Amino acid sequence: MGKNYCKFMNLFLNKEFKYEFKDHRYYMVVNNKKFYFLRSRVDLYHLGFDARIKGLSNSYNCDFVELSEDELIVDVGANAGEFQFCFPKNNYIGFEPSPLDYEILELNRLTSSSIYNTCISDFDGVVKFYISTESSDSSIYQPLKVEQVIDVQVSRIDTLVKQKIGLIKIDAEGAEFEVLKGCDKLFEKIHYITVDLGFEKGITEDSTFPEVLNLLYGVGFTVIKNSPGNRFLFVNNNF
Structure with a gap:
């Protein structure tokens, strides 16, 4: 799914960069270094990293x-x-x-x-944290969409x-x-x-x-x- 998605998107995007997928992660190469991101954030880079x-x-x-x-x-x-x-x-x-x-x-x-x-x-201590990765809404306050609730260190x-x-x-x-x-x-x-x-x-x-x-x-x-x-x-x- 990841590799095919990257191939599809690379057909339409700026030829100065390409999306890549390896080891279950998306990335692009920036100044000879890989920059990684989640699938939910791919759209942020359609015009390039810069x-x-x-x-x-x-x-x-x-x-x-x-x-x-x-x-x-x-x-x-x-x-x-x-x-x-x-x-x-x-x-x-x-x-x-x-x-x-x-x-x-x-x-x-x-x-x-x-x-x-x-x-x-x-x-300082431990707090309940609401995970909402797909919408980038993870918070100590419950968002509209919750994927998981975990305890995390807080300072x-x-x-x-x-x-x-x-x-x-x-x-x-x-x-x-x-x-x-x-x-x-x-x-x-x-x-x-x-x-x-x-x-x-x-x-x-x-x-x-x-x-x-x-x-x-x-x-x-x-x-x-x-x-x-x-x-x-x-x-x-x-x-």
């Missing part, structure tokens, strides 16, 4: 982020690890709680990157990260407020925060925008840019 990364960077307003190469990137909800390619010269820490997505993330890890199969929230960011952070990107499928509450001891060390505040929280698909806005403005951050996908870039006014 176009996908450019689109991701634009959606998280990265063109408005001014970082030096020694500033750390933290990625909460790393999925396949695409965001590390938005800032390939910076050190990167990625967190991904879904076992299947983390397996792909491991394969795509850059040498300057550190990754953890950990859920990020406002406490606060300020438990795991102690150094200054240039940029935190957060896509926690409705748990963005909890992720940020887990940064209490770090806010003064964070330069930028870019966060997905779409309507993704739980079965009712609520937005986390109001509570996140109040929290971040209360600790000295300001919105400087937002994209059509409800992704907002905040900057620390004290930097």
Whole structure:
């Protein structure tokens, strides 16, 4: 199924790249290195890898982020690890709680990157996690479609990260407020925060925008840019 699907899609796509399938995994070759992804995400790459990364960077307003190469990137909800390619010269820490997505993330890890199969929230311990890989909606909040429910390790960011952070990107499928509450001891060390505040929280698909806005403005951050996908870039006014 996988190989035949790739052959079919390669007939119609940009000839500069091709989809491949081996050992039950999809991938394309990028700069002489394989980049892996799940079948549910194949459509994201139809215009090529560079176009996908450019689109991701634009959606998280990265063109408005001014970082030096020694500033750390933290990625909460790393999925396949695409965001590390938005800032390939910076050190990167990625967190991904879904076992299947983390397996792909491991394969795509850059040498300057550190990754953890950990859920990020406002406490340390264990949490119930709802797997929804096909729709990329896995979360600590129950989504509309659930494939599996598992227990995963959960930690606060300020438990795991102690150094200054240039940029935190957060896509926690409705748990963005909890992720940020887990940064209490770090806010003064964070330069930028870019966060997905779409309507993704739980079965009712609520937005986390109001509570996140109040929290971040209360600790000295300001919105400087937002994209059509409800992704907002905040900057620390004290930097």
